[in-house]
Amino acid sequence: MELGSGTGHVTKDLLNLAGAKTAHGLEPSPVMVARAKKSFGDDARLTFEIGDAKSTGFEDASFDLVRMHTLLCHVPGPEDIVREAFRILKTGGVLAICDGDYNTATAQIADFDPLHQLVRLMINQNVTNLWIMRQIPGILLETGFELGACTGHGYVAAKEAT
Numbered sequence: 146m147e148l149g150s151g152t153g154h155v156t157k158d159l160l161n162l163a164g165a166k167t168a169h170g171l172e173p174s175p176v177m178v179a180r181a182k183k184s185f186g187d188d189a190r191l192t193f194e195i196g197d198a199k200s201t202g203f204e205d206a207s208f209d210l211v212r213m214h215t216l217l218c219h220v221p222g223p224e225d226i227v228r229e230a231f232r233i234l235k236t237g238g239v240l241a242i243c244d245g246d247y248n249t250a251t252a253q254i255a256d257f258d259p260l261h262q263l264v265r266l267m268i269n270q271n272v273t274n275l276w277i278m279r280q281i282p283g284i285l286l287e288t289g290f291e292l293g294a295c296t297g298h299g300y301v302a303a304k305e306a307t
């Protein structure tokens with residue numbers, strides 16, 4: 146399950162990269178869901194539907210893995226979504242969260258670099274919570290999750306930017 150699946154590309158990765166047999170995307174924007182269905186609708190292993198990650202309507206313990214890829218930074222009340230993920234995950238299931246530590250995002254290479262102002266403008270207009278990845282360990286533990294692997298990746302990379 147991917148919550149906040151957008152155009153569905155990351156949902157598809159659950160098949161190709163994570164080896165899932167089936168994957169489902171939930172996304173509130175009808176435009177995004179239509180785009181995902183148009184792109185991936187011919188693959189029977191992939192399904193998409195309109196919905197809110199805070200109240201998915203799925204039964205308890207429905208999924209082996211829940212993925213959130215750049216979702217939590219955009220929503221007020223991220224703990225509501227984490228709680229819902231806990232509810233719909235099977236016992237022993239995995240919640241995988243990828244998001245930005247936006248407060249440290251910069252392309253600045255000198256004092257007063259104007260590019261830095263552009264990056265901050267983009268972030269301030271698009272990101273609701275700049276500190277989500279620092280808050281998330283506490284939210285996970287309060288919800289009842291055990292913490293697994295936690296890895297950081299720098300914003301600056303040259304050549305292969307994996």
Ligand SMILES: C[S@@+](CC[C@H](N)C(=O)[O-])C[C@H]1O[C@@H](n2cnc3c(N)ncnc32)[C@H](O)[C@@H]1O
Pocket residue numbers: 148149150151152153154155171172173174177196197198199213214215216219220
């Ligand atoms: C930056 S996009 C990421 C899309 C996709 N996960 C990806 O990485 O390609 C964030 C997505 O979260 C969705 N979103 C916002 N609030 C949501 C909510 N309450 N429940 C589910 N999705 C939500 C937005 O509509 C948007 O498609």
